[in-house]
Structures are given as C-alpha cells and as structure tokens.
Amino acid sequence: MADTSKGIDELETAQDTARLKRVAIEPLTRVEGHGKVTLLLDEDNRVQQARLHIVEFRGFEKFIQGRPYWELPVTVQRLCGICPVSHHLGAAKAVDQIVGVDALTPTAEKVRRLMHLGQTLQSHALHFFHLSSPDLLFGYDDAVAHRNIVGVLADHPDIAKQGVLLRKFGQEVIRITAGKRIHGTAAVPGGVNKAVSPQERDELLPQADQIIEWAQGALELAKRILFEDLESARSFAAIDTNMLSLVRADGALDLYHGGLRALDPAGQPIFDHVDYRQYGDYIHEQVKPWSYMKFPFIRSLGPDAGAYRVGPLARVNTCDLIDTPLAENARQEFRAFADNGLVQSTLAYHWARMIELLHCAEGIKILLDDPEIMGHELRVSGQMRDHGIGVIEAPRGTLFHHYEVDEDGLVTRANLIVSTTNNNRAMNRSIRRVAVDHFDGREVTEPLLNRIEIAIRAYDPCLSCATHALGKMPLEVELLDAEGQRVSRLYKNSKGEVGLPDREPTPRGCYIGD
Template sequence: MKKVVIEPVTRVEGHGKVTIHLNDEGQVDDAFFHIVEFRGFDRFIQGHPYWEADTLVQRLCGICPVSHHLAASKAIDQLVGIDPGDLSPTAEKLRRLLHYAQMFQSHALHFFYLAAPDLLFGLDAPAEQRNVVGVATADRETARKGILMRIFGQEVIQAIAGRKIHGVAAVPGGVHKTFHPHERDRFLKGSDDLPNIDTMIEWSKEMVDYIKDYHEKNHDWLDSFAYYPSGHMGLVTDEGALELYDGKLRAVDAEGKITLPDIENDRYADYFREGVEKWIYMKFPYIKSLGRDKGWNRVGPLARLNVADKITTPLAQKEFEVFKMLTEGKPNNATMHSHWARLIEVLHCAELMKELLDDETILGNDLIRKGTPRNEGIGIIEAPRGTLTHHYQVDDNGKIEKCNLIVSTTHNNEPMNRAVRWVANKIFEENQTITEPMLNQIEVAIRAYDPCLSCATHAMGQMPLHVELYDSSNQLIDERFKH
C-alpha cells in the first residue's frame, strides 16, 4: 500500500494534515484529514471563576475571538440568571452589532485572502500565484475593497470591544461600555480613512454579483466539485428566518427533511453525541437519534442558507431567492457554493449593521441586568464558520466545574473528510500521477469550510507532537517525538 501525505494544508487557520491510502492497484483505499494540534481549552478552564471564561476562551483564536466571547457571554448570562431575552435592548443590540461586524470581517478575510486565489486563478495555477498577493496583483481595485471591508468590521469591533483582537465588550448580564454618537457616526457617515456603511453594502452587493457571474462562467466545476449529500444545521428565528446571534437549532437532511425540529439551546445535549476516532484530536458531533453514520451535519454559510426559510434584510433576501432557485428550494449540497452563501451573508451582515447603527437604542446607557444565579449556562451562536456551542457548569461559589465547547469546525469534521475522500477518488481515478495542482484540489475542498483548526482542537501555544507508525498488523514499528 502506498501513502500520500500533504502537510501542511495551506491557507487554513491552524495546522492540518491529509493522508491518502492507496491499495496495490493504485486506487484510493481511504483518505483522512488529520488535525495534529492537541485539544485542551475546555479542560484547563476548569477551576477558574465563571466571569473569567468569556475572556479566556477568546484566546482559542485570533480570527474569531468575538464569536467565542459572545457564545461564552450568553452562557455566563444564564449563570447570573439572565436569559437572552432578558438583556436590556441596548446591550443586546450592541452585542449583535459586534457579532455582525465579526461575521463581516471574518467572511471578508476568508473570501479575499484565502478563497479568492482558487476562484481567480483556477486549480491548476502555480502555487506562487495562488495567494492573496496574487489576488492583489491581478485585481487591485477588488483587493483594496476587500482590505477596507475587513478594516471596517475590525473598526466596529474596536469601537465596541476596545481592541480589534481579544477585546472585551460583554460582561455577565450585559455590556460594559456605552456606544457614543461620535463612534456611531463614523460608521454611518464615514471618515477620511474609512468608507461608510452604505459603501460596505454596495461593495458587498458587488461581491455577490461577482460570484453569480463567476458561477455563470464556471458552473461545471463549481456545481460538481466535492459534491456529496449531507445534513445541514444552523440557527433560525421563531419564523424560520436565518438567525446568527440567538435562535433555535434546526437541521435538515440532504433532501430537506427536518431532522432537528427547531430545538431550544438548553436542550442541545439531549439531541447530540460526540464521536471520537484515534487518528484525530477533533471530535465528530452527530444527532443522537440518527446515529454516528447518518447524524453528522455541515454547518456554516451553506448550511445556514439550507435550513433557513428566508432572510430578514431585503437585499440579502433577494439574493437568497436566487440562490435557492439553483436547487429548486431543496438543500444545496455543492461544497463550492459555500463561497456564494458566504457572500450573501456578508451582504446580510452589512444590512444588519446599518439597521443597528440607525437605531437610537444602541446609544442607550441601560447596559446590565441582574438575576438569580444558576449553576449551568449554555450559549449557542452562529460563528462565521458555523454553529458554536459553549456549555458551563459551576459550583455555588461560581467556580467552573465542567466546560464543553463544540465549535463549528468540529461539526464540519466529517464533512471535510467526505470532501477529501471525494477529491482523492476523483484525482486517482483520472490520473495515477500526483501533481501539485492535484494536491491543491484537496486543499480547495477543505478551504470551502473555512476551517479553524486551532479553535476545533482548543489548542494553545506550541504543542508537542508524538507520531506513531503501525504496520498492517497494527504493530508499532516506529515513533517520533517533536518538541
């Protein structure tokens, strides 16, 4: 048997590795996407007081710290007796603005910096061209817009949380800082160094138009590449609309049949299990009633649009209708359409930010509510990469006794492995020779999920790596330690 190893997998957050096992006939026997970082955050947080959690867990990631901060804050609110609907209107709106800015900047980063090179230059382009510098050189105007879109989101985050990365906005039961009119006006009207929110909406619309045009010209590979049927999961409002901050969990199968019927966040543990495999640190969540083989779901932009009945903002709703027409209202199982869905969400978040910036309530000073303390809190939000769950249990002194984090990339673990197997089969069916563009195809499939491997393994710092090699009779024949 021959084994092909791709390490590291590039243009994803964190370090991953892919192995492809070929049989004696040169056909793919199996393929795996390994996460070689070690899981740890939900263990070492035990023993800390609950009020430290929403700051500590942000250190999981430098790309989506806001998502972890807000998911943890929603759980911590419950520990002080405050359910999501009990927050003051100002506090909830400020948290939502922060969340939408995070989605906006993270999606912009993924599309312009990570995914765009694959779309602009194609799968066969030389490696030295397939990067953000290549994008900048090929289309300067688009690159400049992409940079300013990311900066806009980051500036909103800084205005609310004090810093672009690892800032603090939420406190138990609310937020700690008033949003001032001069801060709001900078985003509404623009400034010397920053375009206004209307420009962000306009550019977001241009990006959706770009991907529609791209699809028109490249639908052959975009519709078929790494296509496979799967379940999809995301949050929805009581009316079934796309919801990013606080909603009910809904899942559908590949045909659109409901498999998780709009459940409340605090019941997630009744419906889910997490499977483990010995070749990867990341777990495999699945719907208990469907079992490990059938109960896994994609999460993220594509899944969210698949479970939602509608979108609440007008421009994004119009694009949602176009997107749904592709599959005649059925779930869309085309992996590469994740990028299209992601850009519709960029437009939605830009519209949502404008709604909030226009709302005078956001400038209020009723920031914190208090309730009767409890011993358990569960916060679920839609992070850029998908459904994110934070679950804490504390003792009567507020010390964390148990913490469980199910991050988006964990849900996408099985889907990414399926995508890798699809590509591996296709590559070796067509050609027995391994080329660099072929290897890139595997990365393209993984990249569509925008995986955050450091989040998914809750890694911190530089972890030692222990590699063991077994022969076909499962005997250990070699091992290596990397410190």
C-alpha cells in the same frame, strides 16, 4: 437525490495499509490553524484511504476548569484570532444564564449583535478574498507562487482592495463595540460594559452604504465564479448531508440567537426550533482514534447517517427568510438554484458566505442607525445558577459553549463544540469525494493536491479552535522493525486507559510485555 456518498465512506480506513504509498499535504495552507491530509495510494495510484487530521492541540475545556465563570468570555476567545468575537459572545450567552439572566437590555443585545455582525463581515471577507479567491480567480492549476493574495493584488487590485477594506470596516465595528479590534472585553455576564458613543457611531455610519455596495459586488463575483464552470463547480467535493443552524422564531436567519433547526438532505425537518439548552438530547459526539477532533452527529440518526454541515451553506439553506432586503433577494435566487431544495454543492459555501456578507453589511447599517446602541441600560442580574449553555452562529457555523460551575463560581466542567468540529465528518467526506473523482490512477501533482485544499477551504475551517479536550485523545502507538513489520502495538482509549488492542484496557498501566 443522488447518493453522493457512494464509494467514499470506505476510504476512511484502508483494509491493509502495509503496501500503500503515503502522500501527506502538510501543512494545509490558507486555512486557520494547523492541519494535514494524508492519502494512502496503492501501486496504481488508486486512493485507498483519505483523512483530514488536525495536528494542533489547544486543551481549553480542561484548563478553564477551576477558573471563575466571569472571566470565561475573555479567556475562551483566545481560542482564535479570527473569530474571537464568536467565542466571546458564545461564552457570554452561557454566563448570562449562570448569573440568572435570560433577557438582556435592548442596548446590550443590540451592541452584542452589532459586534457579531462586524465579526462575521470581517471573517467572511478575510476568508473569501484573502484565503479562497486566489483559487477561484486563477484556477486550480495556477502557479503556486502566484496563487495567493499578492497575486490577486497584482492582477485584480480593485477586488483585493475591496476585500481588505471590507475586513477593515468589520474590524472597526468590533473595535467600537468590543473595545479592541481583537480580543475585546465588552460582553460581561448579563450585558455589556460599554455602549457605542455618538462619536464612534458617526465614524462608521457614513461608510455603511459603500460597504453594502462592495458586499453586493463580492456576492456577484462569487456567483460569477461558480457559474463560469457550473457543472464542475456543482460536482466538486459534492456530498449530500443534513444541515444544522440556529433560526429565529419566525424562521429567519439569525446569527446571534434562535432555536436549533436540522434538515435532512431532502430538506425535511429532523428537528426544529429546539431550545439549544437541550442540545445534548439531539447532538452527540464520536471520538475516532486517528484525529484530535471529535465527530458530532445527530443523535436520532446515529454516527454515520447523522452527520451534518453547518456554516453559511447550512444557514442560507435552513432559514425561511433573511430580514434584510438585498440579502433576501439573493437567498431566493440561491434556493431557486436547487429548485428550492437544499443547495448541496460544497463550492456553494462561497456563494452563501457572500449572501451573509451582504446581510451583515445591511444589518450593520440598520443597527448603526438605531439610537438604542447608545443607551445607558447596559446590564441586568438575577439569581445564580450552576450551569449555562450559549449557542451562537459563528462565521464558520453553529458554536456551542456549555459550562457548569460550583457554588463558589468556579468552572467544574466545560464542553465546547466549535463550528469546524461540526463540519469534521463532512470535510472528511468532501476530501474523499475529491480523491475518488480526481486522483484515482493519476500521478499525484501539486494542482491535484490543491484540489483537496480547495475542498477544505470551502468550509473555511478554523482548525485551532477545533481541538480542545485534554487527556481524552485516543492514541495508538506502533513499533515497527527495519522492514516495517509491526513488532508491538499500544493504545490509549478515550478514558485515558492504556492497553494492547486485543486486551481489556487497564486504568493503572500498560502491558509492555512483548
């Protein structure tokens, strides 16, 4: 396998930034949340540094401390307006463990699974049709005013309409399972507070075949776009990484539950079927001074070699099968594309995403046909425990929710590793790949900058979810004189200690002597 990291890793931090020209892409468009990319260019427009920054800040891990555990599934889903269901269910899986429940009733599990398939369907449709299809349909260099969903509506009304209606169907599945289209409350500790009524089922089931047909069309579209200019699509923002996801006990794709599987770039297992409650033994997080977002890595491989990708590309690569027939056929074709090795092309995220869209459409029909979603056994209970860890495959990738509670049932500690955080290192490497391949020595133009955004959009990042620690962000402040010379410098480390960079930090205060 070619080493695609060559030449890009040193672009994380330039040696001497004094003479470099700064170009910022801010705000990033057609992504969830607020982020920016900064590029430092030398006199010959060669890129010396490229970074993806997340500029917003959420603080959830901190402000849920002291709150009751039973409100977590509802509170933490406010992290996001696009995939709140994933946070709702991730937290619910964790609080199931807190109330001593390891297995739900069939009705509760199927209602939750149906909710999650609806969520993934609507999120994937939103991402592919609304956010990414303008680049893919019109090309990187299309006029900015046209390169958006309105442009798609004008030029390809059928495609745009299908995208809107696919998303609407997913939202309706969420409504009947979660109680509301956005920020529902159905998943409660040990189960659900409502089942699906026959009337609700009958509203949606007649539409299921049409949705499957449109999902097949979306998959064909994603493939056609990728194969139109295969060589450039294959190399665009390409990096070779490890991949991580949940898989079912038989190796099947499972978005709701399973064990952790990590594969190296050659497709060999790093670990497999790991109980996700042991995630701390396998995944660590690194903090860097220039980003609000942490950098997770596979512990046994270290911070650099241990970087991995999550999300549709990882899931369709790591699983051994998909248990719905149309999506399984598509998976086999996908893996054959890389001679059954891992498909590493960043733009193949869209292909994998549409395979999952089809899987969701098929899975929703199967569950709507299952009478157990209308059952009456909704909840179970057990002996209270002092912690719980819930892991789920959110649309954008593996999502970890970890809570500890005291004997009063109030949260004492929380750790959330969200999908976009898992992809942080990979996204940074992908934009450096684009910078090296497309920028060096050329005059910076809007279409060039859009290439950076296209690389980021392929991952479907949700930037708002990704920053949530409070009081731990390392920060460095520089004071410059009128000539731009540094007068003094101050920093705060990840423990909140403040000091000068060349002295030991003090927890009590800071040196402002010079």
